[in-house]
Amino acid sequence: MANDYLTVSALTKYIKRKFDVDPYLTKVNLTGEISNFRLRPNAHQYFSLKDDNAKISAIMFKSAFNRIKFTPEEGMKVLVVGHISVYEPSGSYQIYVEQMEPDGVGQLYQAYEQLKKKLSGEGLFNLPKKPLKQFPKRIAVVTSPSGAVIRDIITTVRRRYPIAQIVLFPALVQGTEASADIVQQIERVNQDGSFDTLIVGRGGGSIEDLWPFNEENVARAIVASKIPVISSVGHETDTTIADLVADVRAATPTAAAELAVPRLDQVLVDLKTTQNRIVNATYQVIQADQLRLKRLRQSTVFTSPQRIYETFSQRLDLLTQRLYNQADKITGKRKERFADLKMRLRLVAPTYTIKEQQQKLSTLQGRLNRATTQNMRNVQQHYQMLVGSLDHLSPLKILSRGYTYTTDEQGHFVKRVADLDSQTIDVHFTDGTVNASVNKINRKKEK
Numbered sequence: 001m002a003n004d005y006l007t008v009s010a011l012t013k014y015i016k017r018k019f020d021v022d023p024y025l026t027k028v029n030l031t032g033e034i035s036n037f038r039l040r041p042n043a044h045q046y047f048s049l050k051d052d053n054a055k056i057s058a059i060m061f062k063s064a065f066n067r068i069k070f071t072p073e074e075g076m077k078v079l080v081v082g083h084i085s086v087y088e089p090s091g092s093y094q095i096y097v098e099q100m101e102p103d104g105v106g107q108l109y110q111a112y113e114q115l116k117k118k119l120s121g122e123g124l125f126n127l128p129k130k131p132l133k134q135f136p137k138r139i140a141v142v143t144s145p146s147g148a149v150i151r152d153i154i155t156t157v158r159r160r161y162p163i164a165q166i167v168l169f170p171a172l173v174q175g176t177e178a179s180a181d182i183v184q185q186i187e188r189v190n191q192d193g194s195f196d197t198l199i200v201g202r203g204g205g206s207i208e209d210l211w212p213f214n215e216e217n218v219a220r221a222i223v224a225s226k227i228p229v230i231s232s233v234g235h236e237t238d239t240t241i242a243d244l245v246a247d248v249r250a251a252t253p254t255a256a257a258e259l260a261v262p263r264l265d266q267v268l269v270d271l272k273t274t275q276n277r278i279v280n281a282t283y284q285v286i287q288a289d290q291l292r293l294k295r296l297r298q299s300t301v302f303t304s305p306q307r308i309y310e311t312f313s314q315r316l317d318l319l320t321q322r323l324y325n326q327a328d329k330i331t332g333k334r335k336e337r338f339a340d341l342k343m344r345l346r347l348v349a350p351t352y353t354i355k356e357q358q359q360k361l362s363t364l365q366g367r368l369n370r371a372t373t374q375n376m377r378n379v380q381q382h383y384q385m386l387v388g389s390l391d392h393l394s395p396l397k398i399l400s401r402g403y404t405y406t407t408d409e410q411g412h413f414v415k416r417v418a419d420l421d422s423q424t425i426d427v428h429f430t431d432g433t434v435n436a437s438v439n440k441i442n443r444k445k446e447k
Contacts, residue, residue, distance in 0.1 A: 008091070009088070012086065012088045012091050013088065015086055015091075016085060016086035016088060019084055019085050019086050019093065020085055022084075025083060025084040025085075026083050027081065027082075027083060028081070028082060028083060028084055028095065029079070029080075029081055030049060030056075030079075030080050030081075030082070030095060031077070031078070031079050031080075031103055032049030032050055032051055032056075032077070032078070032080075033049065033050055033051065033075060033076070033077050033078075034047055034048075034049065034072050034073065034074060034075065034076045034077075034078060035047065035048040035049070035050045035055065035074070035075075036048045036074075037072055037073065037074050039071065039072075042062065043062060044059060044060065044061050044062050044065070045059070045060045045062075045065050045072075046058070046059055047060075047072070049078075049080065049095065056093075056094065056095055057092060057093075057094035057095070058080070058082075058094060058095045058096075058097050059094060059095075059096055059097065060096075060097040060098075060100065061096075064097065064098050064099070068099075068100050068101070069110075069111035069211075070101075070102060070110040070111035070114055071111075071114055072100065076102065077102070077103040078100050078101065078102055078103055079100070079101050079102075079103045080095070080097045080099065080100045081097070081098055081099040081100075082095045082096045082097040082098045082099070083095070083096050083098075084096075109207065111214070112207070112214050112241070115214065115216055115219075115241060116241060116244070118216075119216075119219060119241065119244075119245065124219065124220075124223050124245050125244050125245065127223065127245075129228075129247040129248070130227075130228040130229075130247045131228065131247075132197060132228050132230070132247070132248060132259065132260065133196040133197060133228070134262065135262065135267075136164055136196035136197045136260060136261060137163075137164060137165065137196055138164070138165045138167060138194055138195045138196055139157065139164055139165065139166050139167070139195065139196065139197045139198075139199065139260055139261070140167050140169055140189040140192075140195040140197070140198045140199070140227070141153055141166060141167070141168050141169065141198075141199045141201075142169045142171050142182060142185040142186060142189065142198065142199070142200045142201075143168070143170075143171065143173060143199075143200070143201050143202055143253075144170065144171065144172070144173045144202060145168060145170040147173070147202060147203055148203055148253070149201050149202055149203055149232070149253040150168055150253075152252070152253040152254050152257065153166065153199060153253050153254075153256065153257045154166055156253075156254050156257035156258060157257050157260070157261050160257070160258065160261050160262065160263045160264060161261035161262060161263065161264050161267075162264065163264065164260075164261050167195070169185040169188060169189060170185075171184075171185045172212075173202035173212060173213075174202070174205070174209050174212065175212070178212035179212040179215035179217055179218050180217070182200065182212060182213075182218050182221070183217050183218055183221040186198070186200065186218075186221045186222065186225055186229075187221065189225075189227060190224075190225055190226055190227060195227055196227070196228075197227065197228055197230065197260045198225060198227045198228065198229045198230070199229075199230045199232060199250075199253075199256050199257075199260060200213075200222065200229060200230070200231055200232070200233070200242060200246070201230075201231065201232030201233055201250075201253055201256060202233055202234070203234070203253075204234045204235040204238065205234065210233055210234050210238060210240055213231075213233045213240040213241065213242040213243075214240050214241045214242070215241075216241075218241070218242055219241045219242060219244075219245045222242055222245050222246055223245050228247045228248070229246045229247050229248075230246060230247070230248045230249075230250055230256045230259055230260055231243045231245075231246035231248070231249050231250065231256075232249075232250040232251070232252060232253050232255065232256035235251070235252075404427050404428055404429050405427075405428050406425050406426065406427050406428070407425065407426045407428070408420065408424075408425055408426075409424055409425075417441055417442075417443055420438060420441065423437055423438045424436070424437055424438070425437075425438060
């Protein structure tokens, strides 16, 4: 009975083979909305495609993903081509996407708009533009060597400004390898360092033909260029990313050449006009200086120089008199101030101060002596009063009136009969001590 049951692996392999050999599932054109998308750089992409009623898992291998020109985003509606198969470990079916493009908008246009938005967000379109050199000596041109662009530029430059040198840096301007070739030539021009202007361009064509000039690496190479870049790509109605980041945009190769160089004949006319203006201006300056010189020669300084000294001599006399008057006035004020200070100094002289302080000192000494004498008297009186009070309180004074006090053999005072603990006592009189023996003790009876 066990042989009648399939394993999960066997069933999954069977279903996978059904999917793989089904002619309707080997190539499926599918439209849906991208879901659960997270860009994994340089790796396989895993996401889902869904509509209003269903969802299917999708995988796009790295080789296929690198071929698309736009970046998928969450919620974007796309058209995909791929095949349906089963992923055996999980038993889930999914679509393996081989091609992808936006639904309703061309893939290249979508990529163009995405890159334009990205570079605009970085501010590359608003960077300060490098000015073109007015009289360039060497002009580098990055374009196809076989196209009409280089011929138009050479013809226009020779006609307008033949003294400028045109150097072609041949590059591919169409195809998958064109962008890298253009970037390489732009870097070569900058490494050379002897060029004044750089023209990057090609003739008209479809958006696919012009696509190398919409690549990010070309745009960043133009921005990084130290030499001013003129972009001339396509026709006047075509606008590429290269046009937006270049320092100057030209509608045609001829227009690019006209922007790069001036007209030599016009330059010569301008030089002649400037020369005439310089000559006329110089002549006017010379005439003005001659007139000024003539006026100076006719001035009083040269015709009657003594008048100058007369004026200065009179002015010197006036200043001398004013100086004397001012000196007298200052001297008088100083004398008055000196007399005032002398009088004030006498009033505050040290001799007067010393005498006044000596008088104060003598008065204070007298007061101190009197206060000291009185204080001694008060102290003596207080002392005598204390001595009298002490004498009245002295035990010796009491003994002189016939009183005595008694101590035992240890020298302790005997205040009561009960304090006697020996038969020998000492009786103290005012003039000596008597040692006595206790023969009999009579105690008072308690009432």
